Amino acid sequence: MQKLIIDGGHHLNGEVKISGAKNAVLPVMAASLLVDGTVKIKQVPDLRDTRTMAELMEVIGAKILFANNEMIVDSGFVKNPIAPYDLVNKMRASFYVLGPLVARFGKAVVSLPGGCAWGPRPVDYHLNGLKKLGAKIELEGGDIIAKAKKLIGNKVRFDFPSVGATGNIVMAAVTAKGETLVENAAKEPEIVQLCEFLVSMGAKIDGIGTTEITVEGVDNLHPVDITIIPDRIEAGTFLIAGAALGKITLTNTIPEHLGTVIEKLTEVGCDINIDDSKISVKQAKKLDAIDVTTAVYPGFPTDLQAQWIALMTKSRGSSIITDTIYNDRFSHVPELNRLGANITVEGNSAIVRGVGNLIGAPVRSTDIRASASLILAGLMAKGTTEVSHIHHIDRGYEKIEEKFVQLGAKIKRVETDE
Ligand code: EPU
Numbered sequence: 001m002q003k004l005i006i007d008g009g010h011h012l013n014g015e016v017k018i019s020g021a022k023n024a025v026l027p028v029m030a031a032s033l034l035v036d037g038t039v040k041i042k043q044v045p046d047l048r049d050t051r052t053m054a055e056l057m058e059v060i061g062a063k064i065l066f067a068n069n070e071m072i073v074d075s076g077f078v079k080n081p082i083a084p085y086d087l088v089n090k091m092r093a094s095f096y097v098l099g100p101l102v103a104r105f106g107k108a109v110v111s112l113p114g115g116c117a118w119g120p121r122p123v124d125y126h127l128n129g130l131k132k133l134g135a136k137i138e139l140e141g142g143d144i145i146a147k148a149k150k151l152i153g154n155k156v157r158f159d160f161p162s163v164g165a166t167g168n169i170v171m172a173a174v175t176a177k178g179e180t181l182v183e184n185a186a187k188e189p190e191i192v193q194l195c196e197f198l199v200s201m202g203a204k205i206d207g208i209g210t211t212e213i214t215v216e217g218v219d220n221l222h223p224v225d226i227t228i229i230p231d232r233i234e235a236g237t238f239l240i241a242g243a244a245l246g247k248i249t250l251t252n253t254i255p256e257h258l259g260t261v262i263e264k265l266t267e268v269g270c271d272i273n274i275d276d277s278k279i280s281v282k283q284a285k286k287l288d289a290i291d292v293t294t295a296v297y298p299g300f301p302t303d304l305q306a307q308w309i310a311l312m313t314k315s316r317g318s319s320i321i322t323d324t325i326y327n328d329r330f331s332h333v334p335e336l337n338r339l340g341a342n343i344t345v346e347g348n349s350a351i352v353r354g355v356g357n358l359i360g361a362p363v364r365s366t367d368i369r370a371s372a373s374l375i376l377a378g379l380m381a382k383g384t385t386e387v388s389h390i391h392h393i394d395r396g397y398e399k400i401e402e403k404f405v406q407l408g409a410k411i412k413r414v415e416t417d418e
Contacts, residue, residue, distance in 0.1 A: 001417070004387040004401060006378035007410035008360055012246035014407045018235045018253050019045040019398040020069065020228035023093075024190040027167040028197050028226060029053050030096035032073040033062065034104055034171065035201055037223035041071040044228060045398040048391065049091050056087045056094050060101070078104070085111035085142060091395070095123055095164065099172035102135055102146045109143050121326075125165035129156040133172055133180065153178035153217055161186040161211060161296050167194050173215040174203040182213040188297040189257045193229050200224045232257040234397060235279070236304040237372050240311050241404070242281035243270045244380050248407060249280040260300045264290055264308075268315065289317030289354055294325050306332045306373035313341040314380055315354035322349040332370035335363040339377050339385065360385040368396035375400065379409055388416065 020043035030053070032039040044050055046069060054064045054071070061078040064071060081101040088094040088111040101108035113123060127137050127144065132155070135148040153176045156169050166186040171194075173180035185191070187209050195208040201224050204216035235253045242248035243265050255262065255274045262272050262279070269284030289312060294302040302325035312319045313336060323329050327348045337343055339358040344351050360383030365371030371393035378385030387393075390413070393400055401411045 001388070001415070002390055002413050003416050004375065004378070004390055005412050005414055006360070006375065006385045006387065008358075008378050008381035008383060008385055010245075010379070010408055010410055012241060012248055012379070012404070012407040012409060015249045015251060016238055016403050016407060017251045018230045018238070019043070021045070021190060021231035021233075022047055022049055022396050023163070023233070024193045025050055025228045026053050026093040027096050027171070027190065027194045028228065029057060029071070029073060030100050031171050031194060031197060033057065033060065033075050033078055033097060033100040034174065035221045035223050036076050038072060038074045038076070039223045040225040041073065042069070042225065042227040044069050044071045045231065047398055048395040049093065052087060052091045053094065056083055056097065059084065059087065060097065081105045081108040083108070083110040088113050092121060093164070095126065096167060096171070098126065098144065098146060099130070099168035099170075102130065102148055103151060103172045103175050106149050107145075107147045109145050111143050112139065125158050125160075125162045126168045129158070129165055129169040130172060132156045133169070133176055151176035153180040153215070155181045155183065157183040158185070160184070163188050163191060166191050166213070170195060170198065170205065170213060170215055173217065174198050174205070174221065175219070176215070176217040178217055180215040180217070182215070183211070185211050185213045186296065187211060189229060189232065189254070197224070197226050200226070229257075230254055233301060233303040233369075236261045236301065237307050237376070237397070238403075239265055239279065239281045240304070240307045241376055241379065241407075243268060243284060243287070244311050244314055244376065245283060246407070247280070247282045249278055251278050253277055253279050255279055259298055261304060264292060264300060268311070287311070287315045289315040289319040289352070291320045293322040296325070302326055302329065303369050305329065306369045307376055309333070309343060309350055309352055310336060310373040310376040310380070312352040313343070313355055313358055313377065315352075318351060318353045320349050320351055324348065331366035332373045335366070335370070335374055336377055338363055339381050341377070357382055359383055362386040362388065365389045365392045368392050372397065375404070375411075379404065379411070
């Protein structure tokens with residue numbers, strides 16, 4: 001096991017390059033299973049999650065080469081449409097292989113993901129959507145067995161615009177017979193990229209980036225190359241770091257993807273400058289306490305809720321951070337309180353009373369974004385913070401400590417026997 005040791009309180013200054021988006025590359029990798037041929041994916045972040053997805057796709061039979069942030073996926077040999085528990089359990093996004101595998105093989109066995117650090121996170125929309133397309137779904141020994149000789153287009157409506165279910169159903173529908181209408185679809189940039197990737201392979205999809213997506217089934221897809229969009233959550237994390245600690249310029253971003261985050265950072269008192277794909281942030285002189293409510297895109301992302309709470313611990317005043325996507329995503333709160341924060345949770349809201357300075361302590365990360373908030377808090381705190389269980393951060397942030405060190409942070413990774 002490893003942990004991060006952070007000597008906090010240092011000013012950050014400099015430039016950081018944002019990596020490709022985890023939540024865009026995972027469905028794109030899964031979509032590569034739809035095509036009998038070789039897809040080249042560029043700007044792939046080297047993360048535990050991209051490696052887990054690659055491992056899963058190799059079990060399924062794909063041949064994968066991954067080096068220097070480029071991945072070549074050859075799905076010509078895919079023959080084993082089975083996603084086992086040990087891999088699905090490591091990463092829920094493994095469930096993305098379900099739609100493509102049923103579409104291509106008429107059958108898939110994908111282990112049912114369990115709960116996660118912040119609640120049950122069901123997959124009912126994915127399964128009901130596939131049933132609407134004619135798949136027969138059974139649960140056997142903890143595995144979902146989905147079968148359909150040929151999927152048939154239909155209307156699929158989600159109660160909530162789920163990112164994963166939208167991706168899965170669109171991937172299942174691209175080679176189905178006839179038309180599929182997805183209502184209340186997700187319009188996150190990662191889903192837009194997935195749809196555009198499918199279109200470049202020959203799929204017929206309308207309404208991309210809206211809540212109504214229409215897919216007209218085609219017989220065949222052809223392989224193409226794709227460059228993954230920059231990670232808006234990694235970018236948001238570094239913007240929040242700049243807001244708390246200095247002057248940072250992010251390169252390789254798509255500023256439109258960060259509209260609400262930039263708005264909120266301006267409200268707290270930061271100077272933000274946008275120049276094409278660069279965003280610069282300058283620490284607020286007096287950090288105001290600003291409430292945030294997470295929402296689906298283009299709202300404030302739930303994946304930056306924990307980092308925002310960390311920022312607000314430094315503000316003057318009280319703020320309420322409400323998560324409308326997940327009811328119980330607050331495992332970082334008790335850890336932040338160990339650093340001297342004053343945060344209470346009521347229902348799906350965290351009430352943060354700004355304390356000015358945090359004080360270093362040992363803390364434990366519980367999920368990807370919770371770990372990011374602990375790193376930010378450790379960088380802000382006086383003294384030494386030790387963040388343990390950092391395998392979580394490695395799932396979603398590429399070279400995080402190297403990037404922070406480059407900005408002047410004092411942070412190092414050490415081996416432990418915890
Ligand atoms: N939901 C259901 N049933 C379903 C699917 C979702 O009730 O079948 C609920 C969820 O429980 C949740 C809401 O719908 O309350 C939204 O979940 P969604 O399906 O949109 O989330 P996801 O696709 O599982 C992706 C990201 C998450 C991110 C959410 C929300 C990937 C791989 N993961 O998850 O990212 O929080 O969308 O934006 O894209 C992360 O990167 O740290 C992360 C957790």
